[in-house]
Amino acid sequence: MQDIDNLGTARSLLAWDQRTQMPPQGAGVRAGQIATLSRIYHEMFTSETTARLIEEAANEVNGADYESDEASLIRLVQRDYEDATKLPTDFVKRMSELTSRGQQVWAKARAEKDFVQFQPVLEQLIDMTLEEAALRGYDDHPYDALLDQFDRDLKTADVKAIFDTHKPALIDLIAAVSEQQDRVDDSCLHQHFDIDQQRAFALDVVKAFGFDFERGRQDTTVHPFAMSMSRYDTRITTRFNDDFLNPALFGMMHEAGHGMHGQGFSDEIDCTPLAGGGARGYSMSVAESQSRTWENLVGRSRGFWQWAFPKLQAAFPGQFDDVDLDTFYGAVNRVQPSLIRVEADEATYNLHIMVRFELELELVSGSLKVADLPDAWNAKYQDFLGIIPPDAALGVLQDVHWSSGAIGYFPTYALGNLLAVQYYNKALQDHPSIPDEIAAGKFDTLLKWQTEHIHQHGRKFNADEMTRRVTGEGMQSQDYIAYLQAKYSDIYGLS
Amino acid sequence: MQDIDNLGTARSLLAWDQRTQMPPQGAGVRAGQIATLSRIYHEMFTSETTARLIEEAANEVNGADYESDEASLIRLVQRDYEDATKLPTDFVKRMSELTSRGQQVWAKARAEKDFVQFQPVLEQLIDMTLEEAALRGYDDHPYDALLDQFDRDLKTADVKAIFDTHKPALIDLIAAVSEQQDRVDDSCLHQHFDIDQQRAFALDVVKAFGFDFERGRQDTTVHPFAMSMSRYDTRITTRFNDDFLNPALFGMMHEAGHGMHGQGFSDEIDCTPLAGGGARGYSMSVAESQSRTWENLVGRSRGFWQWAFPKLQAAFPGQFDDVDLDTFYGAVNRVQPSLIRVEADEATYNLHIMVRFELELELVSGSLKVADLPDAWNAKYQDFLGIIPPDAALGVLQDVHWSSGAIGYFPTYALGNLLAVQYYNKALQDHPSIPDEIAAGKFDTLLKWQTEHIHQHGRKFNADEMTRRVTGEGMQSQDYIAYLQAKYSDIYGLS
Numbered sequence: 003m004q005d006i007d008n009l010g011t012a013r014s015l016l017a018w019d020q021r022t023q024m025p026p027q028g029a030g031v032r033a034g035q036i037a038t039l040s041r042i043y044h045e046m047f048t049s050e051t052t053a054r055l056i057e058e059a060a061n062e063v064n065g066a067d068y069e070s071d072e073a074s075l076i077r078l079v080q081r082d083y084e085d086a087t088k089l090p091t092d093f094v095k096r097m098s099e100l101t102s103r104g105q106q107v108w109a110k111a112r113a114e115k116d117f118v119q120f121q122p123v124l125e126q127l128i129d130m131t132l133e134e135a136a137l138r139g140y141d142d143h144p145y146d147a148l149l150d151q152f153d154r155d156l157k158t159a160d161v162k163a164i165f166d167t168h169k170p171a172l173i174d175l176i177a178a179v180s181e182q183q184d185r186v187d188d189s190c191l192h193q194h195f196d197i198d199q200q201r202a203f204a205l206d207v208v209k210a211f212g213f214d215f216e217r218g219r220q221d222t223t224v225h226p227f228a229m230s231m232s233r234y235d236t237r238i239t240t241r242f243n244d245d246f247l248n249p250a251l252f253g254m255m256h257e258a259g260h261g262m263h264g265q266g267f268s269d270e271i272d273c274t275p276l277a278g279g280g281a282r283g284y285s286m287s288v289a290e291s292q293s294r295t296w297e298n299l300v301g302r303s304r305g306f307w308q309w310a311f312p313k314l315q316a317a318f319p320g321q322f323d324d325v326d327l328d329t330f331y332g333a334v335n336r337v338q339p340s341l342i343r344v345e346a347d348e349a350t351y352n353l354h355i356m357v358r359f360e361l362e363l364e365l366v367s368g369s370l371k372v373a374d375l376p377d378a379w380n381a382k383y384q385d386f387l388g389i390i391p392p393d394a395a396l397g398v399l400q401d402v403h404w405s406s407g408a409i410g411y412f413p414t415y416a417l418g419n420l421l422a423v424q425y426y427n428k429a430l431q432d433h434p435s436i437p438d439e440i441a442a443g444k445f446d447t448l449l450k451w452q453t454e455h456i457h458q459h460g461r462k463f464n465a466d467e468m469t470r471r472v473t474g475e476g477m478q479s480q481d482y483i484a485y486l487q488a489k490y491s492d493i494y495g496l497s
Numbered sequence: 498m499q500d501i502d503n504l505g506t507a508r509s510l511l512a513w514d515q516r517t518q519m520p521p522q523g524a525g526v527r528a529g530q531i532a533t534l535s536r537i538y539h540e541m542f543t544s545e546t547t548a549r550l551i552e553e554a555a556n557e558v559n560g561a562d563y564e565s566d567e568a569s570l571i572r573l574v575q576r577d578y579e580d581a582t583k584l585p586t587d588f589v590k591r592m593s594e595l596t597s598r599g600q601q602v603w604a605k606a607r608a609e610k611d612f613v614q615f616q617p618v619l620e621q622l623i624d625m626t627l628e629e630a631a632l633r634g635y636d637d638h639p640y641d642a643l644l645d646q647f648d649r650d651l652k653t654a655d656v657k658a659i660f661d662t663h664k665p666a667l668i669d670l671i672a673a674v675s676e677q678q679d680r681v682d683d684s685c686l687h688q689h690f691d692i693d694q695q696r697a698f699a700l701d702v703v704k705a706f707g708f709d710f711e712r713g714r715q716d717t718t719v720h721p722f723a724m725s726m727s728r729y730d731t732r733i734t735t736r737f738n739d740d741f742l743n744p745a746l747f748g749m750m751h752e753a754g755h756g757m758h759g760q761g762f763s764d765e766i767d768c769t770p771l772a773g774g775g776a777r778g779y780s781m782s783v784a785e786s787q788s789r790t791w792e793n794l795v796g797r798s799r800g801f802w803q804w805a806f807p808k809l810q811a812a813f814p815g816q817f818d819d820v821d822l823d824t825f826y827g828a829v830n831r832v833q834p835s836l837i838r839v840e841a842d843e844a845t846y847n848l849h850i851m852v853r854f855e856l857e858l859e860l861v862s863g864s865l866k867v868a869d870l871p872d873a874w875n876a877k878y879q880d881f882l883g884i885i886p887p888d889a890a891l892g893v894l895q896d897v898h899w900s901s902g903a904i905g906y907f908p909t910y911a912l913g914n915l916l917a918v919q920y921y922n923k924a925l926q927d928h929p930s931i932p933d934e935i936a937a938g939k940f941d942t943l944l945k946w947q948t949e950h951i952h953q954h955g956r957k958f959n960a961d962e963m964t965r966r967v968t969g970e971g972m973q974s975q976d977y978i979a980y981l982q983a984k985y986s987d988i989y990g991l992s
Contacts, residue, residue, distance in 0.1 A: 004529070004533075005536075005537075008529050008530045008532075008533035009533060009534070009537075011526070011530060012507060012508075012511060012530045012534060015510065015511060015514060015530075016507060019510060019514065023714065024730065025710065025712050025713050025714050025730055025731075025732075026711050026712075027711050027712045027729045027730075028712070028726075028727070028729050031506070031726060031729050031730050031767075034499070034503050034768060035503045035506060035507045035510075035726075037503075038499075038500045038503035038504060038507070039503070039504070039507060041500070042500075042504075042537060215520065216520060216521050216522050217520050217521075217522045217523070218520050219518065219520050231523075231526060231530075232523070232526040234522045234523050234525060234526050235519065235520055235522075235523035235526055235527070236520075237520075272526075273526060273529060
């Protein structure tokens with residue numbers, strides 16, 4: 003298993019290098035290297051030897067505590083093995099070819115704002131996704147098999163219930179805020195900001211959070227990401243925008259949140275399939291909750307800016323002289339229904355996800371035809387957010403996910419927002435001093451709590467197990483709604 | 498074979514990242530990843546399946562032209578397979594443990610200038626090296642089996658003959674130069690030089706040479722190296738010294754020379770064992786000839802500086818105003834018997850190598866005991882270069898090679914100097930315009946010639962085959978001596 007994990011993380015390094023360091027013409031060779039490592043990984047993992055070793059180990063650990071490293075490793079690896087052997091090689095190859103073509107066609111269609119070009123590929127992708135769901139198997143809904151790839155054991159019915167529960171509250175909240183939108187002015191975030199100064203300030207912030215640069219590094223990419231090969235080698239990347247402060251600053255907090263998660267795996271599970279951040283079967287919802295905690299619950303809190311705003315003023319001399327803390331705090335929390343998911347604020351974000359989830363479900367169920375997708379998309383944006391995309395690039399073609407075959411991924415983003423608040427509330431219950439500490443630039447109590455309750459376990463637990471273990475209850479949206487209502491009542495003076 | 502090459506180059510990337518990008522605490526995990534890839538590489542390459550495939554392929558290409566890609570690939574891979582299967586796993590493990598410990602002991606001994614600490618490990622290393630030579634097999638001398646690792650088919654007797662032939666000429670030349678040493682003043686090279694300006698200037702130079710940054714990159718390391726994973730991804734590194742111009746400038750030319758070699762593999766052999774820069778069985782002499790060509794024959798030529806010196810003056814405003822071209826040309830060619838091989842000039846370099854070669858030969862033959870090595874080292878430095886090291890750190894402990902088990906490597910450095918001149922003379926014969934082109938900042942005729950005659954072939958030919966193919970004769974030292982005599986007669990006004 004350690005050899006297999008080493009192969010997997012070596013492949014991760016090849017991917018990291020491809021996105022951060024590789025010379026422009028190195029892509030062809032790199033694809034070959036990654037394909038070789040992937041093939042050997044798959045062959046080693048699905049070999050009869052591995053099956054026998056897993057079976058023997060399962061007999062050995064039989065009776066061990068469910069939460070023990072040993073029992074958890076075997077439980078996870080048995081599921082991984084089932085997953086890896088369910089799809090025939092021919093299907094994997096066809097799917098890989100289709101998604102590779104899909105992404106090319108999508109990129110061109112988006113550039114030309116022309117959904118019709120993408121339509122036939124998306125139709126094929128939906129068909130193959132249904133084929134995949136059948137191969138993987140499911141009890142109630144084919145979409146269950148899709149969710150399971152990104153969040154093991156997550157069920158469509160549960161996602162639907164939790165989304166339906168908080169959708170009206172979000173819509174109401176946004177309506178209330180929009181009546182008070184003059185109360186917030188975020189023009190101070192839209193200035194020219196020197197990129198080296200942005201980097202230095204954001205690095206200081208994530209160092210203070212606790213991202214360990216002895217065990218990690220930060221680089222620049224167009225599409226930011228975090229990658230943990232081990233708790234001792236966890237890397238994050240950042241996108242810089244020279245006339246908008248948010249992408250680099252809150253983006254680096256977000257990726258550092260993922261990064262600290264990866265740096266928090268226990269030594270016992272590091273470099274085993276139990277760690278494996280980003281591996282199949284990992285809970286993407288739990289992962290997202292950790293990045294959102296640092297980006298939003300800490301990084302967009304008033305307390306944090308009590309500590310950080312004077313430092314920001316010093317880092318950008320003259321640029322925030324006329325801005326006070328309240329104005330700045332309002333600015334970074336401005337609510338604005340927009341067309342683009344990745345730029346969405348905390349109030350609107352989950353509605354963007356619900357649009358996609360509902361459409362995916364209709365497509366997979368067959369109640370919506372791909373040809374009708376753009377109209378359905380626009381109708382939902384009108385219903386949920388009150389705005390209609392002017393073209394497909396700003397609408398139905400905005401995300402890469404579908405073209406790459408990632409159907410069932412989107413919900414984890416929204417669930418991550420919910421879990422972030424549920425877990426954070428429990429941390430506050432255990433350590434009521436955390437808000438004051440944050441306002442004093444002290445973040446280790448929170449990080450230590452996360453590490454102890456969440457990070458150290460890697461992917462030992464699915465999202466439901468983790469959530470019940472941490473909070474004593476299942477996923478719910480009440481905490482999130484309460485958090486948003488309190489925050490925006492304060493900022494927007496809602497009654 | 499392509500899978501095996503992909504595994505090998507993936508391992509190379511892990512090593513590159515380790516030396517240039519990896520977070521400080523990532524070393525342990527990295528060692529595990531590299532060990533896994535090495536083990537899989539070895540298992541795949543030495544498997545019965547590989548043996549069968551090589552045999553079947555050999556039957557298929559039977560009768561193909563010796564120089565054809567197909568016949569060459571099989572010929573090389575058959576030898577690689579023999580090499581890889583000659584050493585028992587237990588021996589490889591013991592050797593790996595010994596060299597790992599050897600490097601630690603050596604580093605401490607060097608730091609404390611105390612050879613006695615290193616002596617017992619070196620004794621074991623010599624014993625195991627003899628054991629390895631016996632396992633690998635040889636006809637005349639156990640040292641043949643050691644040379645073969647770094648330069649396939651190179652023979653001790655030939656190295657000895659070529660070294661003995663030119664040693665007296667070098668000693669005479671240095672004596673003659675030392676009587677005129679006041680003619681050269683290199684103080685202009687020893688100033689404070691801004692590192693960013695150094696990098697920018699050196700990058701401009703190697704770009705002009707033809708190192709392709711679309712297919713390569715440059716980074717900073719303490720120990721510079723070049724690494725070619727493919728002609729499309731070839732990377733070089735540089736060490737910067739802020740009060741001495743030479744290490745970065747000539748070092749980058751040197752590594753770019755290796756790099757352009759790696760960028761020159763033909764598309765047909767790229768990503769196959771026929772390319773494999775740095776792989777076992779590659780001619781390190783031929784490799785070194787290519788780096789030395791750009792560092793010395795081009796980079797230390799008067800013509801080059803006719804073009805480059807005004808650019809250097811502009812790159813370091815005010816720092817070379819009082820220096821004229823002749824003074825600068827003399828400075829970069831100053832001959833100075835010194836204690837340190839890596840800082841040696843063109844005239845003294847091969848004598849440093851001969852010290853090591855003669856001592857290695859005596860150690861392997863048993864005529865010199867390890868305990869007597871420091872005295873023998875000092876005596877040879879006195880004989881060849883007229884200087885005696887004040888301590889072991891500046892003497893017998895200066896190089897890492899022996900501690901890592903690399904006995905038989907040193908000669909290839911000196912042979913590289915000889916081959917560089919032999920090949921360059923042939924290029925000049927084919928293209929008499931090259932010196933004038935260099936003086937005009939035009940380098941593509943030379944690079945194209947190298948690519949056609951040398952680079953494109955990868956490791957298809959051993960050093961002797963390559964040299965006869967390129968020049969019509971075997972390795973010799975006359976050209977090198979004639980080159981040095983002409984150069985230094987001019988600079989030092991020798992009669």
